Amino acid sequence: MKKVFRIIMVVVFILLFFGTIAFLYSKSQEKPEVYETKSPELTDIVKKTVATGSVIPRKEIKIKPQGVSGIVETLFVEPGQMLKKGDKIAKIKIIPDMINLNSAESRVERAQISFEDAQINYNRDKLLFEKKVISESDFQKPRLAYRSAQEELKSAKDNLQLIKEGVTSKSGSVTNTIIRSTIEGMILDIPVKEGYSVIQSNTFNEGTTVAIIADMGEMIFQGKVDETEVGKIKQGMNLKLTIGAIEDFKFDAHLEYISPKGVAENGAIQFEIKAAVKLSNEYFIRSGYSANAEIVLDRREKVLAVNESLLEFSNDSSFVEVETSEQEFEQRYIKTGISDGINIEVLEGITKDDKLKGEKKKKIDTIKKDKDEA
8 A cells, every 4th residue: 555655755856856847847938929010001191390489569668757766655557557659657756956056046046047137228228218218239238138138037937847846837737757568568567666766768778667558459479499400491381379377279370580609508509480469359468478389390191101110230230030931021121201200101112901010919918907007
């Protein structure tokens, strides 16, 4: 009985030994690689470039004080308000320069003295003229002196009033202490507040900006294009504008300007472009919205194309692997056309019925499994 048991144990051991060897051998044998196949297809290919930038008003101006400096006494408007040409924006309280003020007051005093002296002479000679003691020619000189002194006094007083108040008796309601809009549009910003000091615009100083006004009914896209693409675009091209704040709508634009000079930015040369934006009544575009402009450089309709991932490159030539029999492939040269970054046009080398070597099945199944788990 023991002998039979031993024989059985030996047989079981031998079977386990050879079974393990067979299992390890089968595991060591590589399974044949299976590839997915894809066929070329007829499709439209559009080659585009994208310019980044922003949307700004075509007409945007800065309103500055003209001929007067001082302190902002009153603001009549606020950002977002629509204005017409001539509407009030702010009132400036003049803080006169002490040297100019002292000189003007001194001039008034001198003019007053001269006027009083001329008036005395005029009244005396007038009385003599009326009594025919002196001739008209003798009376003409004091009369002229009196009128000149009268005009000088009036001019001196107007000058003093102008320095103090920014307005003269001659000008009436016209005054440069009231800052007015020079165009019709919307107020984008008011950089000053009541109590701020402002400086007039002159030859030596650009002046303090009181308000920024723009015509929001005419907007342009201002962006930049890389030097590798600028040679492919030209004025008159149509653009599709995507504004970051308005995701569900694309605006049409018309390319108007391409800068003749590039600017170096981050190691690349960029060229400025401008395009007129066709506005929509459904959306209000605010000044400074960031935007991307798609520019169509080339287009092919209903052409034979393949996915760029199927291409192999060698010595400036393009190749694909075409299936000749079940999971048997041969390398074949093809001539390519334009590409949109995903699909590329095939001009010659393959037909629509050819099957091209793609990715391994195992890799594809793994990607699908990861997507399902996610």
